[in-house]
Amino acid sequence: MTRPDRMDLLKRMVAQHGQANVARRIGKSAAAICQILSGDYKASPDAILDLVEEAFGQTTVHCPLLGEIPLKKCSDNRNRPLIATNPLRVKIWRACKECDPSELRNNGGGK
Structure with a gap:
């Protein structure tokens, strides 16, 4: 997704779920969401817009281990801790440590 696509997604999700709920789901403050929407956010909004895409978008990636997800x-x-008693989780944990998901995005097909 492009930045304008992610901004549009943020606007739609705020209209649908409310600013506080969107902020809570992505782990950011409602004030940060408000500032991004109003254009007053002092830093680059890209990191927060990435979280919006992860939480609400339809983007898929090709995982080397799990396929299209x-x-x-x-x-x-990527954010789960290592669970050494589960062989699949160990494989996933190792694969995620070596992976850059931005290189795996499948933006074809309108996703």
Whole structure:
């Protein structure tokens, strides 16, 4: 998704779910969301817009281990701790440590 696409997605999700709910789901403050929407956010909004895309977007990535998966599942796997008692989780944890999801995005097909 492009930055304008992610901004549009943010606007739609705020209209649908409310600013506080969107902020809570991506782990950011409602004030940050308000500032991004009003154009007053002092830093680059890209990191927050990436979180919006992960939480609400339809983007998929090609995981070298799991195949085609939603970006949200990729993000969840990247952020999970190592669970050494589960062989699949160990493989996923190792693969995620070596992976750059921005290079894996499948933006074809309108996603």
